[in-house]
Each structure stands twice: as structure tokens, then as C-alpha cells.
Amino acid sequence: MKIAKIRRSLSSPSQWHELRWGRQFQTLVSDEIQPWLSKLYGSHFIKIGPLSHSIDTSRCAISHQVRIGNDITRVDLVGDKEKLPVMSKSIDACLITHALAWSKDPHQVLREVDRVLVDDGWMILSEFNPFSLLGLVRAWPGLVNKARFYPKSRLIDWLSLLNYEIVSYRATQLLPWRSQTGILTRHFPSLGCNHLILARKRTYPLTLAKKRASAQGARLRPAVNVSRQICSLGDHHEADK
Secondary structure: OOOOOOOOOOOOOOOHHHOOOHHHHHHHHHHHOHHHHOOOOOOEEEEEOOOOOOOOOOOOOOOEEEEEEOOOOOOOEEOEOOEOOOOOOOEEEEEEEOOHHHOOOHHHHHHHHHHHEEEEEEEEEEEEOOOOHHHHOOOOOOOOOOOOOOOHHHHHHHHHHOOEEEEEEEEEOOOOOOOOOOHHHHHOHHHOOEEEEEEEEOOOOOOOHHHHHHHHHHHHHHHHHHHHHHHHHHHHHHHHO
8 A cells, every 4th residue: 555645745636627627626626525414513614625625516405605715815714734823623614526536645634634624524525536437547647646545444444543433424416417316326336437535523432331340350359359368367367266
């Protein structure tokens, strides 16, 4: 497995039309996340990365939506995705559309999102699938601008390490030049060009209750042994009398 962090900077597209079949990807992501938007609630919603800015989230109940990026003319808040200019635990939901694909440190992007999200906050993540038709031809010049592709297992592993629950997952758009999910996508869901993940930040303890009980029992054993020794000494004292 390749190391996720790299040294070189990657040039991210500023708009969907800069990608081959970009309009189709934009339409599909916008359509597919609509059922998820009804689950989101709170006061603040951020969109990270230039491709997230054009995704339709008008049906989301969170009215205060902020676009974060480096292009002053297209964002509401100027900032880097690897160092968000946002207070910790102040955001209720976020949308990350292919921001990891052009990040030199995807772990840091997810850590920053985790830092700013409130407890039980929501994350919608969209990334390219390497095990797809698009993954097979990604080296073609001008296709996806040297984007980095991550398998489903790796993305879920990263989120699990940050204590996120995967609420829903979809792999959509088997044919990259089509913006609608057809029969082929329904029959071969794992081969879709897009990963779509809805995850929720959880705060439950990582140590299981059974393990905690065992640990507490281990701490009580010395006290039990001491009691037994006291009782034993008492019996010997009675016998000497």
C-alpha cells in the first residue's frame, strides 16, 4: 500500500468542467446526496474544496453554508483544507467532494474536519474509486488531472480510526460519461466511479464495557487477597489459644 502523504503539491481543478465528464460527475453527486441532506441539522455547514462549492445543497435544513477554499472570487472564507480557519467543534456538517484526490496529505484533511466538527457531526465524502472504469484509464492525459484514487476499504479505515460511524455508502456511476445510475450500476455497485460516504462523528468510548469490568476486577483482587490473609491470621490466632 502506498503512503498517503506525499511531498509534491497537486494542482486541483477549480471547476467541474475542467475534468473530462466533470459535468456528469457534478450532476450525479448532487442528485445522490439529496436524501442525505434531510438528515443534517444544526447551525453551520461547510463545503471544502472547489468542487464542493458547485454541489447543490439547497435542500439542507442548515441555512448557514460556507464555501472554504483558496480562490478569493469563489469562496466565502479563504483557507487551506489542511488547515481550516475555523474554531474547533463549531461545525455541524461538512461536504468534501474529491478534496482528498488532490491533497498531498489526505490524513491531515480528515483530521482538520474532525477537529472542527461538533460531537455527532456529519461528514459527506465523495472520492474516485480505483476499482472502476475510470480507475483503469486515469493515467490518460487530461482525464482527471493526476487525481489520487483511494479504495473503499482505505477510506473507511481512516474514518474508523477517527471514530466515525459509516451511516451509508454508495459506489455510483459505473460509466463515467453518464450522469444517471442505470441497470449496470445497480448490478455492479462496487465498480462505480464515485465513492459516496455519509459518516457521523461518534463520542462513545473506544474501551468496551466488558474490558473495563475486567480491568476493575483485576484492581479488586489485591484487596480480596488481603481479606483472606487477615481471616487466615485470625484462624491461626484462635488455634494457638
